Amino acid sequence: MKRTVLFVTVLLVVAGVVAHQNQTPLLLALLKYQSANEYQVGPPRDIPWNQGPEEAVAPLGERPPNIVLIVADDLGYNDISIFGGGLADGRVKTPHIDQLAQDGVVFTQSYSGAGTCAPSRAMLMTGRYPSRTGFEFTPTPSGMAPMVSRISAEMDSGLPSSLYDSDLDHSKPPYEQQGLPPEEVTIAEVLKGQGYATFHIGKWHLGRQNGMAPHQQGFDQSLLMASALYLPEDDPNVVNAKLDFDPIDQFLWARLGFANSFNSGDQDRFEPRGYLTDYWTDESINIIKANRNRPFFLYLGHWGVHTPLQATKEDYEAVGDIKPHRKRVYAGMIRSLDRSVGRINAALEEAGLADNTLVIFTNDNGGPGYIGLPDINKPFRGWKLSQFEGGIRVPLMMKWPAKIAAGTVAEEPVAHIDVMPTLTAAAGAAQPQNVIIDGKNLLPLATGKGEEAWSRDTLFWQSGHYRVVRHKDWKLQVTARPDKQWLFNLAEDPNEKNNLAASEPEKVAALMTLLDAHAAASRPSLYPPVSEQPIAIDKTRHERFEEGDEYIYWPN
Template identity: 30%
Template sequence: MDKKSLLKSWSYTFLGLAVLALGSDPSTANAQNKPNIVVIWGDDIGVHNVSAYNHGIMGYRTPNIDRLAKEGAMFTDAYAQQSCTAGRASFILGQHPFRTGLLTIGMPGSDHGIPEWSPTISDLLKNHGYATGQFGKNHLGDRDQHLPTNHGFDEFFGNLYHLNAEEEPETYYYPKDPEFRKKFGPRGVLHSTADGKIEDTGPLTRKRMETIDEEVHEHAMNFVDRNVKAKKPFFLWYNSTRMHVWTHLKKESYGKTGIGLYPDGMVEHDGFVGDVLKKLDDLGIADNTIVIYSTDNGAETFSWPDGGTTPFHGEKGTTWEGGFRVPLLVRWPGVVKPGAVVNDIISQEDWMPTLLAAAGEPDIVEKLKKGHKANGKSFKIHADGYNFLPYLKGETNQGPRKEIYYFAQGGELNAIRVQNWKIHFATQAGNIATGIRNVPGWPLIVNLRADPYEKAPHEADLGYLRWYGDNLWTFVPAQGFIKKFLSTIPEYPFQEGSSLNAAGINYMSLKAADALKKLETLSRPGN
């Protein structure tokens, strides 16, 4: 294919043609026959920490997670976000977290969180008769208004933050003043319901961290049992605390592999995944249940040996591939071909339209743009996900997503991927805490098929520079995608993000924020 046609269509070179239709579409049935949805997430788990991906090179196995690869599809080019809050927001809200202002890690005491105007998958599934439950880590806001049970979930049991924030009150320098703790300290493990009841079951201490996933698992399985008995389709979002730092294991798990703390934790985590799959088998509902396994962001490697491993450049908190790529395994008997390996690009935002299509509403993205009522509320937003259901069913041979936007924690667009090509406008050296943003004179170009690990000598190697010069044509098509994305910002609701670093605050940033608000007001219908 010549360069002209590449500029026009960004030639489709993906290999993921193995997902074929094997049965009828369950979304056309009545509510009782709609597929159950079970989404299991780890935390900070890299692609290479699952043995289905690493083929045992790490020395331990995750047979239950691997089972999903054998009985479903394994995605090689699955994307989340660069850190916890952003990754979780992109999934449950179906919008890029740049829109929802949730690019930065949520902190205890902050008033920043999930906006009221943004529907969740659970809000939208309510129109289809689903029971909805979220169990485990939330990380989408500290206040009551941010709780899952105020955003479409019938029940929530879990913690609100990253584990190292939960244990801050036990550290040496943490203020002893009770008023400080009340204002800025982490809330306890909460159990809430949609009727407004909120129970604080106590703090998530280092000791409780050893067994908190057992508590989460018990509540989640109780939710499943109740809804199967009631013959009601359910959506379960099961969020493990493994493998976020710092890892505190119970005696039975510690030393299990003989390799290290992280492998021991992965084996424990895999056991819970196995228990979930066994529950579906025992209840006789596995054949009518979509199971998705993934995580929120790439591996955190700087905390090794209490940290993950990735062959990709970079890690959590950066906009290299190592910060964004995640494991993704999808099982849906009768729809997804067992043992399929998919190389097409997919992002966490894509699950909102895909799961709604599975429930019988394939046009949810367009409905939300025009205005849509769900769960007793009205929403009008720009969802950024694509419906992958036709692809999963084998009705198309290419996935609908062609682009990935790599926004940093502070809202800077560092890179874009369009099909095979990734263009870095800025790069990050270091990790989530020490990362320094570097802006080159000209953007860096990477072909993620020729160099998926971004290992090419990008500095001054003559071979790369010649190759780079031959591929400057990639800039213009990429700019078109960026303009299209940004053009939708003023037309729909937008929340300005927060930051853990105040160094970016200056007169120009305040003027830019004011200009954006004015543009937003002028562009809204009726203004």
């Protein structure tokens, strides 16, 4: 009660001041105060992970494989050194991620489910398009849409104005209650029914209440990212990089804290024991050690390398004198993410589990332009918050020594909807009954067994008025804001430089027929978008948008 009274007092004082001043800094300060006092956050604690049997339930080669799914956040395609050389003209390498790729299969044309994280994660968990689940947009914390729109309006970036629907925003459920419906069947539920011990660590972003938290969606236990600082802002071991040119970054620094929760969704918060990427890796290794004698599924949803940009001092120093400062901090974050992959693979080796463990690494969407680093998605065009290749082309690699030969390369277009049916098949489980799965099992491509029978011509993406189809090598993007079409032949133009929409009207018409049929079979969105942000396709947020530059409005 005292906190509420104090907050109201501060609000009244601020309201009297901001009438004659620029409101944003004061409103952000007020938001930061409110967020800091919103939840009680306890001290670090030991996590009581379930313990497997002391003796193996069956010899390793006679039981289903362990499965470790690692999902990075906002990692640029070029940030992986085996793909594009690595950040800072190749100075920042990712040797452990590279080794994972070399030891198994790499899919050279792999796609996220969407240009933002939450729909992609829903597709990873269910194998289903948003047209079936209704989970089409990424839920954002309370106050984010109006605050980002306000900050954008006060910046002289040259971009068109943001769009924001206040009435719709206030009519939606709160952030914690926007998620994947409980009736959807997740891969965790499938594997749990197959006798797996199931564990979630890190980001979820598919709901925290009303049956939508990970421990209510098939995971036996969940160590959940309850807020999103990697370390407290003033921690003596952290190096921060704030982006004064990015409205999203300004909001996140004001809104976020340093907290996890355990099997409680949005409640019972406590501080992590160290830098978030390293802490979650420590706990992942604890799970591996405790469950070495039975099949387990570990979903590690890393926050790295999403903003706010925070690296440990050790990683910041290790990457060397990289300019500008934000790139050096970002490089340190990549180093910690790569180290995590290496440590998890080493833990599997040490436990004697590596041969019969399927390890998958992917990313939720392309790297964002709003961090102001122009080369992170090279050679592809576009960013997160778009569905150009830079926004949806992501790494997908799988290692399973018992089944997949090292150095395998698969060139067929694949996507996040394929992960769920692939894991189902690997575990020897049946597909869910009375549920349409849009994805396909990738194991024939990875193992070369049945590869000749594997076929798919068409993939879809949708985010409100922004719709995309890839049919064979042709890709059509359609938006209402601006009213425009982009048509590319990806076999000849994988970087989407030559728009053929005007010169290939018959091809546009054929692909529009596919898009319209997909839309006609879609269910309505569960949580319609309350804002639309203009996104420059070819420039970062740090660069000024000029007349004639191409852009899209991203609904969310």
